[in-house]
Amino acid sequence: MSDASINQSDAGTDDASFGDYFALLKPRVMSLVVFTALVGLAAAPVAVNPMVAFAAILFIAVGAGASGALNMWWDADIDRLMRRTARRPVPAGKVTADAALSIGLTLSVMSVVMLWLAAGVVPAALLAFTIFFYAVVYSMWLKRSTPQNIVIGGAAGAFPPMIGWAVATGGVSVESLLMFALIFAWTPPHFWALALFMNADYEKAGVPMLTVTHGRRVTRRHILAYTVVLVPVALALLLTPIAGPVYAVTTVILNLLFLRGAVAIWRRDETMAEADRYKVERSFFRLSLAYLFLHFGAILIDAGLRSWGLWA
Amino acid sequence: MSLRQQHDLHKRRFGLNLGLGLVLAFIVAVLFGLTVAKVSVGGFQVGPAPAQTQTGEGN
Numbered sequence: 001m002s003d004a005s006i007n008q009s010d011a012g013t014d015d016a017s018f019g020d021y022f023a024l025l026k027p028r029v030m031s032l033v034v035f036t037a038l039v040g041l042a043a044a045p046v047a048v049n050p051m052v053a054f055a056a057i058l059f060i061a062v063g064a065g066a067s068g069a070l071n072m073w074w075d076a077d078i079d080r081l082m083r084r085t086a087r088r089p090v091p092a093g094k095v096t097a098d099a100a101l102s103i104g105l106t107l108s109v110m111s112v113v114m115l116w117l118a119a120g121v122v123p124a125a126l127l128a129f130t131i132f133f134y135a136v137v138y139s140m141w142l143k144r145s146t147p148q149n150i151v152i153g154g155a156a157g158a159f160p161p162m163i164g165w166a167v168a169t170g171g172v173s174v175e176s177l178l179m180f181a182l183i184f185a186w187t188p189p190h191f192w193a194l195a196l197f198m199n200a201d202y203e204k205a206g207v208p209m210l211t212v213t214h215g216r217r218v219t220r221r222h223i224l225a226y227t228v229v230l231v232p233v234a235l236a237l238l239l240t241p242i243a244g245p246v247y248a249v250t251t252v253i254l255n256l257l258f259l260r261g262a263v264a265i266w267r268r269d270e271t272m273a274e275a276d277r278y279k280v281e282r283s284f285f286r287l288s289l290a291y292l293f294l295h296f297g298a299i300l301i302d303a304g305l306r307s308w309g310l311w312a
Numbered sequence: 313m314s315l316r317q318q319h320d321l322h323k324r325r326f327g328l329n330l331g332l333g334l335v336l337a338f339i340v341a342v343l344f345g346l347t348v349a350k351v352s353v354g355g356f357q358v359g360p361a362p363a364q365t366q367t368g369e370g371n
Contacts, residue, residue, distance in 0.1 A: 022331075051348070
C-alpha cells in the first residue's frame with residue numbers, strides 16, 4: 001500500500017455502502033459471539049421461548065457489533081498502519097470516525113435496553129459490562145499499554161456464553177463460569193500464535209504485544225504455559241451436567257492435539273520458524289480456531305442429545 | 313445529459329437506503345414477535361420466564 005493511500009484522512013466519504021457500515025460491526029467476531037451465546041443458552045437447564053431466544057441472541061450480536069464499531073473508531077490510527085486492518089471502513093476512508101462512534105454508541109444503548117426487556121437485568125448488565133470492557137478497558141487502555149493486553153482483554157470475548165446462559169436462567173452458575181474460563185484461557189495462546197507470524201504489523205503500529213516487548217522466545221514459553229492452564233479448564237467442564245459423551249471425546253482429543261502443538265511451538269526457534277515460514281505456528285493458530293468451535297459445538301450437540309432424551 | 317442518469321453514487325445510496333429500510337422492517341418484526349411471545353406467557357414481564365426445566369419438571 002502506498003503512503004498516499006495510508007495517509008488518507010479518516011474524515012471518510014459520504015457515499016459509504018451498506019456493506020461498509022455492516023463491516024464496522026466486525027461480522028466475523030459477531031458470528032463467534034452468536035455461536036457461543038447460542039451454546040450458553042441451549043446448554044442451560046431451562047427452556048426458553050424460541051422467539052425470546054432469537055431476539056436475545058440478536059441483541060447480544062448487536063451489542064458485540066456495537067463494541068466492534070467503538071473499537072474501530074478508537075483504533076483507526078493504528079488500524080491504518082497494519083496490513084491486516086488497513087482495509088477496515090474507517091482507515092480505508094469509507095466511513096467517518098464520527099459515524100463509527102455514533103453507530104457504536106447508539107447500538108450499545110439499544111442492544112442493552114432491548115436485551116433487558118427481552119431477557120432481564122442480569123444478561124443486560126453482563127452485555128453492558130462486556131461492551132464497556134471491550135471498548136474502554138481493552139481498546140482504550142490495555143491494548144496500547146501492556147503486553148498483557150489480550151490476556152485481560154480476552155475476558156470481553158469470553159462473556160457471550162455467560163450472557164446466553166443468563167438469558168435462560170436469569171443468573172450465573174459454575175457451568176457458565178467454566179464456559180467463560182474456557183474462552184478466557186484459550187485467548188492468549190490463540191492470539192500469541194497469530195502474533196508470532198504477524199509480528200511486523202504490531203511492531204509497526206506500536207502495539208505492545210508480547211512478541212514486540214519480550215520477543216518470540218518468551219512468547220513461545222507463554223503459549224505453552226497458557227495451554228497447560230487451558231487443559232484443566234476444558235476438562236473441568238466434564239464435571240458439570242452440560243458436558244456429555246460428545247464433549248468428553250472432543251475435549252480429550254483436542255487437548256492432546258493442542259498440547260502437542262504448544263510443545264512443538266515451544267521447542268522451535270526463529271531460524272526453524274523462518275525456514276518453513278512459520279508453518280507450525282500457522283497450523284497451531286488454525287487448530288486453535290477449531291479447538292474453540294468444536295468444544296462449543298460438542299456442548300451444543302450434548303444439549304441436543306439431552307433434550308431428545310438420548311442422554312440423561 | 314439526462315438528469316435521470318444513474319451514477320455509481322446513486323446505486324450505493326439506494327443500496328444503503330434499501331439496506332437500512334430492511335433492517336428497520338426486521339427490527340419491527342422482531343419487536344412484534346417478541347411482544348407476542350412475552351404476552352402469551354402469562355402477561356408481559358421483564359426477565360426470564362418462570363423456571364421450566366427441559367424435562368418438564370417445572371410443570
